[in-house]
Amino acid sequence: MTGLPSGAAVVAGVAGWPVGHSRSPRLHGHWLRRYGIDGLYAPFPVPPEAFSTAVRGLAAAGLAGLNVTVPHKAAACALCDRLDGTAKRLGAANTLIFGPDGDIEGRNTDAYGFAEALKAGAPGAPGGGSAVVLGAGGAARAVVLALRTLGYGPVRIANRTAAHAEATAAALGPGVETVPWRERAAALAGAALLVNATSLGMAGQPALDLPLDDLPPEATVSDIVYAPLETPLLAAARRHGCRTVDGLGMLLHQGRPGFRAWFGVDPAVDDDLRRAVAGDLLAAG
Ligand code: ATR
Secondary structure (H helix, E strand, C coil): CCCCCCCCCEEEEEEECCCCCCCHHHHHHHHHHHCCCCEEEEEEECCHHHHHHHHHHHHHCCCCEEEECCCCHHHHHHHCCEECHHHHHHCCCCEEEECCCCCEEEECCHHHHHHHHHHHHCCCCCCCEEEEEECCCHHHHHHHHHHHHHCEEEEEEEECCHHHHHHHHHHHCCCEEEEEHHHCCHHHCCCCEEEECCCCCCCCCCCCCCCCCCCCCCCEEEECCCCCCCCHHHHHHHHCCCEEECCHHHHHHHCHHHHHHHHCCCCCCCHHHHHHHHHHHHHHC
């Protein structure tokens, strides 16, 4: 292998709109180089109205598959011939695997990615007890499902729009409850885990307003925001004595099942990869 793809290279990519912010090409590109695989992983900017034509065309053109990001995850679900249990449950697919006859299998690896990142980032964490999740969007749903699978319960969702929290709890219960957004700080009493699954705290977004006084210092605090890597929430949690898990791990781990399916290697998540995918974020932190 020269490191450059040949005419026989296996090709995959990520479809999003926009897609320029996606770190998936760096992630998969790093793994392709590291394992000396004759492959290519490309970004595809696909507007919503062209999504199904583009995906079917890329499958017909011989791609091995695609990652799917905002705003296409629900549309991807509707397009697939087969779905795994998580994609069905969440109504969203982020990983498509194209079969030789053009059939499309959809998976959702976001819940898996969050669970793996939490286990790796907080190895001694109890893996049970009550958890508070802030947010009720697509990412929050994946987080809640992961936490139930890991044995956390009850999982309490606090979200600015109560109806979204209730819909998420109804879809993912039992063991999932809602808490009014204004009571989010008091809901931290006795929690073993706090996860921010809103966009608050992301660069360019407002900060999350959440006093941590009621959170036990033994708790673990995780943020799915990874730009910046240390969000104001994680910094405050660290000062409070809590173990913290940043958002980069979820991004890295959610990519593993797709890479394995397309390129035939189960890739490692390690510091080398963190530096390759988020070197600029690490430098900023
Ligand atoms: P994703 O797919 O990344 O989860 P999303 O579905 O747009 O993105 O969800 C964003 C989450 O951040 C939602 O829970 C949203 O709350 P609403 O359901 O009330 O919209 C939350 N969020 C975004 N901006 C917020 C803000 N300024 N204050 C509180 N919550 C906010």
